[in-house]
Amino acid sequence: MKGYAPILLAVALLATVPLISSSNVVLNFLVMALLIALAGQGWNLLGGYGGQYSFGHAAFFGTGAYVTAIIQMRYGVNAWLGFVVGIAAGALVGAVIGALSFRSGLKGSYFALVTLAFAEVLRIVASVTPITGAGVGTLIKLDLRPEAFQFQSRAPFYWIVLGMVGISLILARMIERSRFGAYLVAVRENEDAAKALGVDATKVKLVAMTISAALTAAAGGFYAQYYLFIDAGIAYGPWISIEALLAPIIGGIGTVFGPLLGALVVKTLGEVAKLVTGGAPGLDLVIYGGVLILVVAFAPQGIAGIFNGLHRRIFRRTQPAEPDRG
């Protein structure tokens, strides 16, 4: 259980928030932060553990959102089922893009470029094809029943997204400790050496990308149910690609808690920016970009790295032999 206890503790603590505060502002803020944490954990599995930096995770977020919305509005399918299909569709898109790029041997900047291009193609297609509602967007009909994945208050939404974040944390921890996780890190550190030792690098990256896409698609599907409206700019826009990579990088790339920590920090910064400027567009993203550069420059291991450094400095004297960190 060691290593899972902090996850359960963090989730349990966060789960009490709606019981303490019924403020919609607080819940709204936390729902968005958890949504980014979920999408960010998706990015982290591929980018953090696998070293493949995607600049186009919007492709998966948007597919999850659109499929969840379209399948229930146009085909009358139950929203929960639509959500599951949306996640599967996102995973499929991830697998296809992954298969195409990894088989062509794209890595580094090339991989970043091709993922960005796929997300942009999907955005343009979604903004002109009739099935997505083209420029108007897709509206999910108001139907406030739990069976329809809609609720009277925000608390159930909050618990659902928190539950998904909890699952993503456990998943990340399981991968970290598995043979597959070791392969993934080996590919990140030195792909040629990993291959020489018999690791099927293409397959490992492909599996990571599929899981990664599924998590980010889940965030997209949840977004659609929460706001009941999406358009091409929201679903496939660059904002989500940026926030999905920002959260793990700021929180601590390639760590289990990185995306959650980072998402909370990023969203807090965004709120502060909004307070300062009275909601003028742009400034929050200026701050995000600046923080991204600062983190890369001065704290490449993110907040988790700073914590670990402090932890080590404080406990080094009292605990000479540090046991296996969880």
Add this chain to the structure above:
Amino acid sequence: MLSPVILVPAVLNGLMTGAIYALIALGLTLIYGVLHIINFAHGALLTAAMFAAFFTFHWFGIDPYIAAIGLTPIFFCLGYVLQRFIIGPAAHGEDRNILLVTLGLAVVIENALLYGFRADTRTINLPYAFNVVEIGSAFLAVPRVIAFGVVIVVALALWLIMRWTDTGKAIRAVAQEKLGAELSGIDVAHIYAVTFGLGTACLAIAACLLIPTYYVNPSAGNAFVLVAFTIVVLGGMGSVTGALLGGLFVGVVESLSGLYLGESLGQIGIFVMFILVLLFRPNGLFGEHA
């Protein structure tokens, strides 16, 4: 359908647009060839240059073609400073970090422009913007013809700099063998910054050529840079000739596909071409296979 009366002007117009694409791609490929990084801030810097060109006209009434003379050195310095004092030190020499730092810069620049100038789309009115030159059956807008000429002059000037000046030789040396260049006393950090500056200066010129016929808003540069990425990959990363030919080629393809498929599909065409090239010919059409 293939009547030369329609086809010839489309091809000529495509060449004119392609020339500007080529100039933007030239900056990108120059930076890639020497620093071996993809500059994700290229689009945002182009947008910034377009705003600069717009406001020099709007506030001071300076014709964009004359403004280019002042804006080019300013953007050279901007690029130099960005590489020397932000990208270089922040990246710690790791490619993955450079990706993130240039992405961060792009986000900062683009959204600072959005914050400062809102999402409004702005255009300028030049008295001669709608004048045309007649070549055979084709009527070509004067700004496009000027752009084509300027790009050729700039490409030539760049070639001369690279071929004959000491700085040019140092740039080529660093591009070929960084360690060897460093050992022969070349200041690599300085050369990196000069190259980045040259790439950014290309954007200032491109912006001044674009602004008479195009609009500017905080994301205006992105469309061009995705095209430029396509061109750079198509022509072979780091190849200057490849960027020039690729630019003209893409300009013509876009013009023809716009003619036959319509505007929005023409835009997708570029992306699809881009993805196909990346997947199947990542070393460019003229490069050896990966």
